[in-house]
Each structure stands twice: as structure tokens, then as C-alpha cells.
Amino acid sequence: MNGSFAIELENVTKVYLSREDEVQALEPISFRIHSGEFVSLVGSSGCGKSTVLSLAAGLIRPTTGVVRIMGKDVLAPSNRVGYMLQQDCLLDWRTVKDNITLGLEFRGLKTEKTESHARFLLGELGLAHTLKQFPSQLSGGMRQRVALVRTLAVQPDILLLDEPFSAVDYQNKLYLEELLTGVLKKSKVTALLVTHDLEEALALSDRILIMGNRPGRIRRTLEVPEELRSATPLKARGKPSFRPLFNELWKEMDR
Numbered sequence: 001m002n003g004s005f006a007i008e009l010e011n012v013t014k015v016y017l018s019r020e021d022e023v024q025a026l027e028p029i030s031f032r033i034h035s036g037e038f039v040s041l042v043g044s045s046g047c048g049k050s051t052v053l054s055l056a057a058g059l060i061r062p063t064t065g066v067v068r069i070m071g072k073d074v075l076a077p078s079n080r081v082g083y084m085l086q087q088d089c090l091l092d093w094r095t096v097k098d099n100i101t102l103g104l105e106f107r108g109l110k111t112e113k114t115e116s117h118a119r120f121l122l123g124e125l126g127l128a129h130t131l132k133q134f135p136s137q138l139s140g141g142m143r144q145r146v147a148l149v150r151t152l153a154v155q156p157d158i159l160l161l162d163e164p165f166s167a168v169d170y171q172n173k174l175y176l177e178e179l180l181t182g183v184l185k186k187s188k189v190t191a192l193l194v195t196h197d198l199e200e201a202l203a204l205s206d207r208i209l210i211m212g213n214r215p216g217r218i219r220r221t222l223e224v225p226e227e228l229r230s231a232t233p234l235k236a237r238g239k240p241s242f243r244p245l246f247n248e249l250w251k252e253m254d255r
């Protein structure tokens with residue numbers, strides 16, 4: 001299979017089974033994401049966005065079809081994939097220093113070198129001074145930055161982001177977006193973002209997959225123009241093409 005795709009879903013369906021019920025969460029969907037691309041998944045609540053992310057993360061298996069990461073079938077969670085959620089999931093009894101190396105410890109990757117890289121990332125995100133603090137001493141935005149460092153510390157090839165900034169205030173969200181794109185540009189990581197925030201999708205992405213509902217499917221793909229892609233998320237919001245594209249996205253949403 002073509003190894004140049006970071007993420008591939010080929011005719012993937014997902015049916016959730018319970019004792020009483022079965023839910024067809026996804027009808028056959030297919031898409032491919034190139035290495036280094038930033039792609040967002042948008043769509044109304046329940047259309048299957050998190051399901052797609054969990055499939056790519058190897059947390060659940062498709063009912064039919066194939067999911068591939070870097071050309072290989074996904075059978076279990078992979079060390080090459082980082083996953084970040086809306087909740088920061090920091091451990092309150094560990095210092096920031098010990099939280100940012102958690103992923104490295106779980107994956108058996110903690111060495112002097114990887115630990116020092118984690119500390120470097122913490123500095124890049126403006127939090128070098130928090131090393132000895134505990135999560136309870138940090139603001140929500142700072143906690144989410146620590147969570148981002150912990151995710152990036154394992155140096156994933158692929159970053160799966162499930163509403164990572166939706167629990168922080170608007171100002172922090174914009175700041176985190178700037179930081180994230182800055183770090184990703186340097187590291188060439190592939191990112192798949194789930195968001196309800198259409199502005200965020202437009203400001204961050206190379207491409208947006210618009211999902212439709214019941215069962216979930218890819219309704220349309222929107223290529224984000226160079227004018228927005230070459231700008232930082234904050235500057236993209238001020239470009240002439242931003243508002244018309246936002247309106248186009250908005251029209252595509254199920255209500």
C-alpha cells in the first residue's frame with residue numbers, strides 16, 4: 001500500500017452493538033491524509049467524528065473496511081500516534097515535570113534525551129518556570145499547554161486532536177492554536193483535528209472534511225486556500241477569503 005499517506009480509511013463502517021440496540025455510526029467512508037497535512041473533521045453532534053478519531057487511534061476496530069497508519073493496518077494503538085482530548089487528563093499528584101514525561105514512561109521511551117526534549121517543548125510553550133509546580137497551581141490554559149507538551153513529547157508522527165481547546169477561554173484558545181501550528185510546522189507532524197468550531201477548522205487546516213449525519217459520512221471536502229494556509233491561525237482570521245469560506249462551511253452543517 002502507498003506509504004506516503006499518514007492516515008487512510010478505506011470503506012470503513014462502524015456499528016456499535018449493545019444488548020438492546022445497534023447504532024450504525026458510520027456508513028462506508030474513505031479518505032486519505034498526506035504526511036504533514038493538517039486536516040479537520042467538522043459536522044453536527046453525533047455524526048461520528050470521535051468515532052473516526054478512535055478508529056485512527058486504534059482504540060476501536062472498524063466493523064468493515066480498513067484503517068491504515070503510515071501504510072500499515074491499525075490493529076492496536078500505535079507509538080507513532082499521539083492523542084489529545086478536551087480534558088487535560090493531568091495527574092494532580094505529579095509535578096509538571098513528571099506529567100510531561102508520562103507518555104514517555106507508558107511507552108517505555110523515557111531517557112535523558114527524551115526527557116530533555118520534553119523540557120525543551122515546555123519552554124517553547126512558555127512554561128519552563130512551571131516544572132516543579134503541580135497541575136492545581138496552573139490555569140486551565142496552562143494545564144492544556146502541559147497536556148500538549150506531554151502529547152508532543154513522545155514525538156508522534158501523527159497527532160489526533162479531539163476538541164483539544166474547547167474547554168479553555170477564547171483568548172487561550174487563540175494562543176494555543178498559534179503555539180500548536182508553530183510546533184507542528186517545525187516538526188512536520190500530521191494532524192487530524194475534531195472540532196465544533198468552524199473558525200478553528202478554517203484557521204488551522206489544509207483541508208476540512210465535512211461530515212453528514214445518520215449514519216456518519218463525508219459529505220464534502222473543502223480545500224483551504226493558500227492565503228489562509230500560509231498565515232498563522234490568528235492572521236488567517238483577518239484574510240478576505242476567511243468569512244466567505246466560513247459561510248460556505250456553515251451552510252453545509254446539519255441542524
Ligand SMILES: Nc1ncnc2c1ncn2[C@@H]1O[C@H](COP(=O)(O)OP(=O)(O)OP(=O)(O)O)[C@@H](O)[C@H]1O
Nearest residue numbers: 016017023025043044045046047048049050051052
Ligand atoms: N460506545 C458507543 N456505544 C454505542 N453508540 C455509540 C458509542 N459511541 C458512539 N456512539 C454513537 O455513535 C454515533 C457517533 O458518535 P460520535 O461520538 O463518534 O459522534 P461525534 O460526531 O463525535 O459527536 P459529538 O460531536 O457530540 O462529540 C452517535 O450516534 C453515538 O451515539
